Amino acid sequence: MTHVPTTFRPLHEGWTVTAVDGPVPPEARAALAAGVPAVVPGEAHLDLVAAGLVADPFDGDNESAQQWIGDTAWRYATTFDLAPGDATRHDLVAYGLDTVATVELNGVVVATTQNMHRTYRWDVRGLLRAGANTLAVTFAAPVPEALARAERDGALPRVNHHEYNQLRKMACSFGWDWGIDVAGAGIWKPVGIDAWSGVRIASVRPLVDVVTRPDGGHDGVLTAHVEIERDDMTRGEVPVEVTLAEPEGGWALRVVGVVPAGESRATVTVGKEDVRRWWPVGHGEQPLYGVEVRAADAVWTGRVGFRTVEVDTADDAxxxxFALRVNGEPVLVRGVNWIPDHAFLTKVTRERYARAIDDARGANVNLFRVWGGGIYENDDLYDLADEAGILLWQDFLFACAAYSESAEMAAEVEAEARDNVTRLSPHPSLVIWNGNNENTWGRTDWGWGGRLGGRPWGDGYYRDLLPGVLADLDPTRFYSPASPYSFGEYRHPNDERFGTMHVWDVWNRVDYTVYRDYAPRFVSEFGFQAPPAWSTLTRVVHDEPLDPFGPQMLVHQKATLGNTKLERGWQGHLPDPATVEDWHWTTQLNQAQAIRFGVQHWRSLTPHTTGTILWQLNDSWPVVSWAAVDHDGHRKPLWHALRDAYAPRLATIQPRASQAARDAAWEGLPPEPDQTALVLVNDTAAPFAGTFTATRQAFDGTVLAKAGLEVAVPARGTATVVLPADVAAFGDRAREVVVVTPDDAAAGFATAYLDGADVVGQALDPAPLRVTVEPVAGGHALTVTATSYARDVMALVDVVDPRARVDGGMVTLTAGRSVTWTVTGADDPAALAATVRCANDLLDGRNPQ
Incomplete structure (x- = not known):
């Protein structure tokens, strides 16, 4: 949460919720007219579940049966006692109201609100009374409210069947191509009374800089922008003291400033010699300095990390x-897009955030992009990212739509932006603010022109209002107007040559090998779908028999023609599945192979391509989606493939054009690849020099050709070594594989493989594995040995028990090689052994095509 003062008294007890108006089902009308217990912070859907009035919204087809909730107005009410005290001010503070709400205290309307993404504070001294007080919040039904505004002001282009862009409400609560439609209402963040006297600290923006001295040392500069509010009795100047504490505590540096009489702001600068700089993961440590601000008796505490941020978007040859630098050093982005981690936001706990950070670190991720159709996340995410060194790119909340620039909407947008830019300013992990998701692209390519009729569509926010807010409040971060964006007038916003790019023709229309046709400067969205883990899927889908096109399965597949695109996606790569279990494995495997293919290609173009951000890390409910980790926390095969493709040191075999091919290419056309090369990407601070062994092998392990390779790769650099022709030239593509292995296992490079054909075209042994399971401390050791070449070995252990987890997966083994994983949460060794699958077993003895 945001900084809550110690004087704040939460009002979270004794709430009830009633249905004010709407299509309430007959069986629930009596209960909802009388009122049922409500949780605050909370949401109407969850209160109805707790009252037994609706079932789990995620289960089966309950989503459609519960659409009435979003068509209903809800009233939350409570009674609280107030004892007389010494405080001279009593403010009612609401940190999050979702969304169009009327707030009443003791029967008097205090305010109406329009925005779930901002904080509200009202002076209510004249309305409170000693003893019992009543507080009520009435929420307009969000779906009819959005529709009514569209009818009043004119509908604007959007991707959803609801008019979500009419409200400052989380866009994906109205459903998305991975999201459940559960637009509802509720007091989703704390609400209560702040009783204070004298002075309160309204906000603190502790902005940092690092100055490099001539001798190479680094001094930190903390500029604390402090805003206060006085009560009616306090009129003079107010001393402001800023304390900077070392990361381990102990010695502190204090500087005193003052807010002059009649003013409300002060700026206090604290200098720290020989500061320890904060670095992204993989580049250094993450020291966090404590900050304490005192204004009279009011106190604010937080943490900062000293670092600089810049992004180079200047034209080049x-x-x-789109080249990110932290502390002047280039950072090659290995990122993931982040969506709200639960469709019901009050279910997103610090523990869920911590699990996500662990998932990211485990997959070698160094950046989250917080997507613009969700929320400005709670401080827990940013705090954990600060500690872990995970960089954060934060979208402002505009996604896939045109937005009104009316005076009313613009005022809400500015208030929301000021609120959240201020709140998030302490976090060193936050390095990029982004104006919108795909709106600039949509204005260009999605046929908005005739539908807009000349009306503004939000560009004024992205070009003027939002960068203006940042210039005023926090100029220390980089701002991009949009994603994708080409950083130049009259350029197509999704041009691979400039800035950031989204690659969505793969998945929507073309084969994943088309990834190789792109040489983008930075990819901020791309992805491929697959189902969640088997246990997650079957927990909510109960079709009999289970079928990819079953009615409940399709409820949990939100992408247009999603399952048809899944089928198109595996064509030419994997055989058609024979059972629904094979369909599940085929689609998960194909997702992993597609993303591995794209990431390895783009990383091999380093430093031309400076980063990729996968769509997406997480899910908001159990659904077929682009996620690497499903809603129940199971790491899909994609996660394991991403971990390897995002390894700081990557070895990948790629097609490359020789100089002769480049010379022969027609002007303006790319040369045809005529060589096979080992490309090494070294995203570490240490250079590498060593040797690799390259072989062409038969599937039984027979070596058909062999060569030694000497390589040298600079720190944060790449190297390309052409493979000898006898190693790279397949004699029988269906029965051979090229394998390149580092001679020093401690070098940090994994073995690279080049298959002569896709699985569907290979003469693979369909049963190439021996599996043993032995008990070990805390679980079981699962050892897999290949008797023949085995592609993408995976243990789908959740089939045995939804609690089961395995610490490895998506490993390719040549004949005679073994791998051992540890499985926790399951007790049946025979059942665990049966969960091991590989790409080979999909062939099931069939001849290659």
């Missing part, structure tokens, strides 16, 4: 890069 190839177009314009």
């Amino acid at each position: 190839a177009g314009a890069p």
